[in-house]
Amino acid sequence: MDKRKLCIQRRSSLSKTERLLKEKAITNCVLPFLKGKIGIYISIRNEVDVYAFIKDQFDLYIPKMLDDVTIGFYSDHEEKIQGKFSTIEPIGIHEEKDLDVILVPVVGFFKNYRMGYGKGYYDRYLKDSPALKIGVAFDVQEMEFEVKATDVPLDMIITETRILR
Template sequence: MKQLYREELLNRRKRYEHAEEDSERIGESFLQLNEIQRANSILLYYPHKNEVNTLSIIKKLIKSGKKVLLPKVKGEDILPIQIRSLDSLKKGYAGIMEPEGEAFPVEKIDVVVVPAVAFDTSGHRIGYGKGYYDRLLKNVKGLKVGLAYDFQVIEKIPSQSHDIPVDLIITPTRIINTKGGM
């Protein structure tokens, strides 16, 4: 079931023509959240294959003095590494740009922005099937946020006990508090 959703939604995302303007709207909503304004350390992802573009968010957060972290894949794990600019990144796992440096302690991250192919309104997600973020998220105490185009939020995603849901999902048209509210 997840594999069918994954294929269908990846194809739709690849062809999605409003990615740029939707990414801007999502970024504005994200940066206005009180939790983001209060956060010291934020792990984002480098956009890949027409994902919600996080580059303007990353630049604004660096400029504001926040500790901005990006993931580096090492073996079976994601290492969060602080960056001070996008210029120092190198092509890494799956051709995605990655930082070099020392890993930041996962339990000290205030906010993690989790990439996904799809989310449901309970915060469950379909990732890329490798489990990197599930392994990372089990140690995250901070806020978990999903950024998605509206069509990426679907009714129900089958979940398992090791799946860790996000707390908020931000789309171009709404913010979904997966714990109820908003």
């Protein structure tokens, strides 16, 4: 089994009760870093769900696929539709380019690098963003992998038990 599939399997193996407790712990660790305009994702495929805990408390922006290689962030208050890859996306009228913090979904992590689903959308976006980049993951998603030149290091990865910087 490849590393990406193994990380997804580990993440999916958590019970609903375990997941909820761990997500609350992760959210509590994330809260002190949230300020200004926050890029966040709506979780799919058993990703860590911080959105559910903070959706009514902050100025949130969620990603929308603009083309086959690019994402942009749009207000969470916009109407949403199901996008490519079963993601929930805003219809997107005004793209926000000045995010202060971006919470990034993680398939797997190693040191301060994330493994995503393999298409590079987030890496392309993050490489030019001055925002604080925070990956959120469960401890079970940690796995050594080869870091590619195109992988963008995150400022931190927050799990239910620690903050990696």
